[in-house]
Amino acid sequence: MAKIIPLSDVDSALVDQVLDQAFEPGRRTRTAYKVREGMEALGNLSFAALDDNDMLAGTIQCWPVSLTDATGRAHPMIMVGPVAVLPHLQGAGFGKALMTAALTAIDPRAPLPQVLIGDPEYYERFFGFSNAHTGGWKLPGPFEQHRLLCRTANPAILPQEGMLGPWRR
Numbered sequence: 001m002a003k004i005i006p007l008s009d010v011d012s013a014l015v016d017q018v019l020d021q022a023f024e025p026g027r028r029t030r031t032a033y034k035v036r037e038g039m040e041a042l043g044n045l046s047f048a049a050l051d052d053n054d055m056l057a058g059t060i061q062c063w064p065v066s067l068t069d070a071t072g073r074a075h076p077m078i079m080v081g082p083v084a085v086l087p088h089l090q091g092a093g094f095g096k097a098l099m100t101a102a103l104t105a106i107d108p109r110a111p112l113p114q115v116l117i118g119d120p121e122y123y124e125r126f127f128g129f130s131n132a133h134t135g136g137w138k139l140p141g142p143f144e145q146h147r148l149l150c151r152t153a154n155p156a157i158l159p160q161e162g163m164l165g166p167w168r169r
Contacts (some may be wrong), residue, residue, distance in 0.1 A: 031141030058085035136161035
């Protein structure tokens with residue numbers, strides 16, 4: 001089973017190799033990269049999964065982002081992903097273990113809403129993400145609206161409309 005370690009313990013070149021294999025080298029042109037452009041991943045919420053031979057099997061990174069509403073107010077959030085697992089190991093539980101590690105590491109005393117772009121059925125069933133409150137949200141590039149998901153303990157705090165982008169103080 002997966003051994004989860006801090007992503008900071010892994011050489012960044014190996015992380016890039018996993019991301020390239022999981023998402024193809026053109027991954028950097030995806031809208032999710034524009035949402036978190038210029039941001040550093042949140043080290044305390046980013047992890048790697050090792051297989052039974054202590055070889056890198058997958059990674060997860062989380063990012064500081066915000067949803068800027070119509071008044072210009074930035075609502076801080078955490079963007080979860082990418083969750084990347086080597087293609088030959090997908091379906092073996094590494095992705096679930098990485099998601100669980102990242103979501104469990106969020107401080108329950110002040111949890112920020114978490115957002116991701118992904119399969120609604122999967123992420124809702126296993127992790128409580130939903131697109132119920134994201135219909136009026138925009139991203140800085142093309143995306144499928146139904147795949148923009150959010151998870152929060154208090155949906156009443158979420159703006160109905162806004163632009164998701166890098167967190168700017």
